[in-house]
Amino acid sequence: MGGDRGRVLAESNRTGCLVALVALALSSAPAWAAEVRLSAPGASDGLRDALRASALSLEAAAGPDASAQDILAAARADYARLIGALYARGYYAPVIHIRLDGREAADISPLALPDRIARVEIDIDKGPAFAFSVAQIAPLAPGTELPEGFAPGKRARSTAIRDAAAAGVAGWRAAGHAKVELGDQRIIAQHPGATIDARLGLVPGPVVQFGDLVIAGRSAVRPERLRAIAGLPTGRRFDPEALERSADRLRRTGAFRSVSLAEAETLDPDGRMDITLNVTDDRPRRLGFGAELSSLEGVALSAFWLHRNLMGGAERLRFDAAISGIGGTEGGGEDYRLALRLDRPAFIGPDTGFFALAAIEHLDEPDSREDTARFGIGLTRTLSKRLAGEAAILLSYSDVRDDLGRRSMTHALLPVTATRDDRDNLLNPAGGSYLGLGVMPFLALGGSAESGARLTADARLYRSMGERVVLAGRLQFGSVLGAGAEGVPPALLFFSGGGGTVRGQPYQSLAVDLPGGERIGGRSFVGLSAEARVGMRRNIGLVAFADAGFVGADSWGGDGDWHSGAGLGLRYDTGIGPIRVDIAAPVGGGTGDGVQIYIGIGQAF
Known part of the structure; x- marks a missing residue:
């Protein structure tokens, strides 16, 4: 009797285990999905892809959690979506059948649905092309x-x-x-x-003139400043491009999270049309940080604090602080910079702004030490969405110690710059171009300063080769005219090597050699860079690059030297810009050896 009872308990335990295992298997088994098929005889690959993308019932049926009701609703809506896809390609006599378990979806009542749908079939006779x-x-x-x-x-x-x-x-x-x-x-x-x-x-209706700018809602920017910045040409003939320019001017201030301009439904008796402005203010203050790392140059840290609407007129005040060369191993020491800039938009008309700036800087470079203070005022001018310019009058004082000795210089600077930028993405461009040109006359005011001018150019080009490859090229040029190297601060002369010029070569390793092993910056510079950026999968990309640089003693080249470097890089796209890791080594020139590593945010150029 005891043995029978033991046998019963054992069988009971085995049965319980079996039931538990079956329940576990059922609970962990993948949800059931329907079989799907789309047939479109004679359709091109492009048309077939478009039809499949339009057929939401296929996607719904393939999902593990779709109910019969979901599949039927998607199938009924698919008739119109598929017809739209066919009309878009010139097929106006199609015959479309969408069958759920062999029954036409259009004939199935939602009140008589089965518990589940096992098969979705779409058959399309596209008919002739019209x-x-x-x-x-x-x-x-x-x-x-x-x-x-x-x-x-x-x-x-x-x-x-x-x-x-x-x-x-x-x-x-x-x-x-x-x-x-x-x-x-x-x-x-x-x-x-x-x-x-x-x-x-x-x-067509009548010719319309712009009416008043009507401000709706509330903004911390004063109404009169909103109107001045927008620059709506009231009383002039309507022009949709002028309307878009008004919106762009408001967006450029950075004071608003969103900007919209709406045309009035009706005209006034004089044929004028009012425009209603709605803006949403952005947060007035912003704080940002940045960091870069080079195996030889060390760590560079930067931070800024920004106020977007300082006095209620969309004025922008920005403080910048930076320190670089932390832990660097290639000569020099740590560099410091502190700067502020105040911008006021619509200073003279809607497209001309005013700015004032001040900066102090300490540069401890491999071949010089320089302490500089600058302040001044200037104007900005926006000519189009892509073209802008800036001009300023600055007073600059520099205390310099380099291989030419110690000296002080005071200059009046008149920098004028122009930029044309049609890149599709500022941090990770895949198409477009960038051109920056600058000319800066400088007038000697005291010390050992000399008068002259500094010219610079920066041209970049980006081209997509298919969906995964981007080719990028860059040309840099610089020249100092009229003044000798001893009459201008070293920061206005040119060096080559490092992350901004030639990767793989030590920072500022190429300069002008003087007798006795001394070195100074050059009066001319040419930089060349090329990259092939290849997207791999998800957010990962690889880069192959090559850089070259030239520094000359004369304003237009002449006596000088070249060096070059090349390497590979890794990019991880964060959505707001790629994280960059580059590994490079020297290729030509006698200024360096060994491998260097660069880490930063954004593409190299």
Whole structure:
């Protein structure tokens, strides 16, 4: 009896374990997903991809948690989405079947759904491709350019019709007709000949003038300053580009998180249209930090504090502090810089701003020691979205100790710069270009200073080669005219080597050699850099690069030397800019040997 009882308990325990294992297996088994299929005979790969992207029922059915109700709702909406994808490519006579477990989705009642759907099948007969027999839109404003695809004989894509209508409306708006409307539309499909007769009518409406800028909501920036910065040309003929420029001016101040300009629905009796401005203020204060590391130059740390609306007029005050050369091993010591700058937008008209600046700097470089103080005022000018300029009058005092001895210099500086920037991303560009030009006459006011001018140029070009490769190139140029090397601060002369010029060569390792082994900066400089940036997967990228630099004793080259370096880098994209790690070694020249490492944020250029 005891043995039978033991046997029963054992069987009971085994049964309990089996039930537990089955329950565990069921709980950990992957959720069930339906079988999906899309068939479109004769469709190109591009069309098939577009149809699959439009068919949300396929995505819903493949998901592990989709219910029958979810799949049916997506399938019913897919009829319209698939028709839209086909119309966009000129197919106006398609036959579409969406079957759920063999039943047409359009015929299934939501009240009679099965517990689950095991199979989703989409069969599409795209039919013939239609062409335009008539492609007409009128009246058009002078100079309006219609899309090339909107013409008799061209594939009758619905997107071509839409783009033609948009181009016609844009043409009249550019001519001052802000209230242009799309009027009569006649679009007829002739199925026997597979043609589309498309006739669109436009109603231009009257020529409109800009009215007042009406400020809606509240902002810490005073209303009169909002109007001055926007620079809306009240009383002048409407121009959509002028409206966009007003919005851009407000965005450039950095004082606002969002800016929107809305056109009034109706015109006043004089044919003027008011514009309503809505802005959302950004946080008035901001604090930022930065860091870079070089195996030879050491650590560089920087920080800034920014006030975006100092006096209620979108004035921007910024303090910058930086220290570099911490722990460096290649000559020199630690460098310090403290600077402030106050900017006031719309100082003389909406596109000209005013700024005042002051800075003190201590530079402990391999071949010189320099203490500098500068202050001055200037103007900024925005010419377009991509083109801007700046001019200033500065007073500069420098105390210098280098291989030419110790001396002090006082200069009046007149720096003028111009930049053209159409890069698609400032921290991680994949296309576009950048050009910066500068000329700075300097006038000797005391000490051992000499008068002359300094020229600089920085040109960068970026080109995408497919989806994963970006080629980037950079050319730098500099020249000091009129003054000798002993008459200008070393910071205005040129050196080469390090992260900003030639990676793989020690910092400022290329200079002008003097008798007795002494060195000074050059009066001319050329820098060349090339990179191939390759995206690998997710946020990871690899870079191959090569840099070269030239420093000359004369203003236009002549007596000087070249050196070069090359290496590989790793990039990790953080969303706000890549983290950069570069490893480089010398390739040419006699200024260095060994491997160097550079770590920072953002691309090298």
